[in-house]
Amino acid sequence: MMQLRYSINVTLDGCCHHEAGLPPDVESMRYWTAEMERADALLFGRVTYEMMEAAWRRPATGTWPEWMGEWEIPFAEAIDGARKHVVSSTLSGVDWNAELVRGDLGPEVERLKQAPGENLWVGGVTLPLALVDLGLIDEYEFLVQPVLAGHGPTLLAGLRERVQLELVNRHEFQSGAVALRYRPTQ
Numbered sequence: 001m002m003q004l005r006y007s008i009n010v011t012l013d014g015c016c017h018h019e020a021g022l023p024p025d026v027e028s029m030r031y032w033t034a035e036m037e038r039a040d041a042l043l044f045g046r047v048t049y050e051m052m053e054a055a056w057r058r059p060a061t062g063t064w065p066e067w068m069g070e071w072e073i074p075f076a077e078a079i080d081g082a083r084k085h086v087v088s089s090t091l092s093g094v095d096w097n098a099e100l101v102r103g104d105l106g107p108e109v110e111r112l113k114q115a116p117g118e119n120l121w122v123g124g125v126t127l128p129l130a131l132v133d134l135g136l137i138d139e140y141e142f143l144v145q146p147v148l149a150g151h152g153p154t155l156l157a158g159l160r161e162r163v164q165l166e167l168v169n170r171h172e173f174q175s176g177a178v179a180l181r182y183r184p185t186q
Contacts, residue, residue, distance in 0.1 A: 003118065004109070005120070007122075007140075010142050011145050035121065043122040044087070044127070058077075080097075085098065087102075109136050122137075139181060142180050143178075163184055164184065166183055168183050
């Protein structure tokens, strides 16, 4: 059974907008690349899927865009090649190595977790909130950025019930960011 891990960058004041924290650097991209390579599959909502596809899908030419640094290409290749599941009631279809997930969210995600493999990775804002409320997240990974954003979407805003967590891993970056991994204490 795969473990569902929610991973996201977040500022000290809880903002999880993708542009609110520090810009990516070599160290953080290596970290996220390793996470992508460990994932057997990725789970996205529509917004996150479309944002990731726009940034990280290999162009039809086969050549990565000029704006992408050499140190970003391993991450791009890892996410581009990953199997993806997209939860959406508005999309009529998906590609980019993806399958559309429809129907009752709880049973559908339970089905995905039963697939062969070890790690199912979810990112984004809205979908993870629903998954936490359903008790489906097995691990939380927050890359906490040493920034106060003061605005933007906040981490798990609107959570129905408190979730008690225990720290299972911590990694400090030269930038001052800290990756914290937690599991629910149950």
